[in-house]
Amino acid sequence: MCNEIEASTRCDTEKQIENLKKDIYNSPKHVFGDHSSCDSYFCNNHKDDEENYVPEMIECGLMDDLQSCGARLLHNAHSLMLNMTNNAAETYNSVVSKFVGGKRQNFSIKNSYSTRCQAASLSYNKKEPYYNSVHKAVTLRSPGKFTKSYMARLSQSREKRKVRRQLFRTKKQMKSAPPDADYGMIDENEMPIEIEEAKEKFIASLTLSKAEITELEKSTRGPFSNPI
Ligand SMILES: [Zn+2]
Incomplete structure (x- = not known):
């Protein structure tokens, strides 16, 4: 059935x-x-x-x-x-990056990385702090008073932060960095003469007559049916 x-x-x-x-x-x-x-x-x-x-x-x-x-x-x-998105995967990846601390340290030896990914998946799947359930599953007992007070402190500070954010709802203006010489900063006024000449030559090589433009348009017509 x-x-x-x-x-x-x-x-x-x-x-x-x-x-x-x-x-x-x-x-x-x-x-x-x-x-x-x-x-x-x-x-x-x-x-x-x-x-x-x-x-x-x-x-x-x-x-x-x-x-x-x-x-x-x-x-x-x-x-x-099916209304599928990759939002869940992206959110999980952001949690993993918190657990592995970005690229600051190499966690790929001695299974550290996979253990951290597993911890991230617990954190992602459990909405409340996950230490409680992990502790119970491993030791078959509830966590001690220090873990409990640590968890209480965490949730208290989370609540406080939430209230504070609601009080001051100002959006931070992110300033974009200026152009960087090492990352393709190009000032066209300072372009070397050779590059300027090469540019002119290249543009001239692309120039076609009206008949040639029509012929090119016909020969490249139709992305599906065109053998080119
Ligand atoms: Zn119709």
Whole structure:
């Protein structure tokens, strides 16, 4: 019974994903006046006198370009349908970076790194301090008074910080660092003459006549169908 329900739910989801893919693929046509492939749930009150620009767009290759923009959405339709994000992974990684202290020390020997990752996963999964449950699982007893007072101190300071933040809700302005000579700071006025000449030469090599531009546009038309 359970398997039947699971199979039918999976089947429904797969159908929904297929429909979503179809709608994403069809949406440029719908926007530009071709409703021949639209489903009833997708569009049902388009105007009869609406002009259909799609044949012209297919002719000049613009439709191919538009559909290639949606290709990434099309390939990831399953994660869109299931509302999947990588937020949980990102949050977990930020907790791990707190436990391993960034790159200050090398924790990769003697399993230190993996132990710290496990501690981070406990901290991430348990909303309250996790020491209590770890202590109980390992020693089969509740933690002693020092651990308990440490945990109480932690939660007290967390509460205080929360209240303080609510009192002073000012956003800190982050100042961006100025350009750095070691990281690609380029002052165009100080560009060496050789680079200036090379730039001019390169730009000149790209210059085409009107006929050549038309020929190039035709030969590179259509990202999907073009063999180039
Ligand atoms: Zn439509």
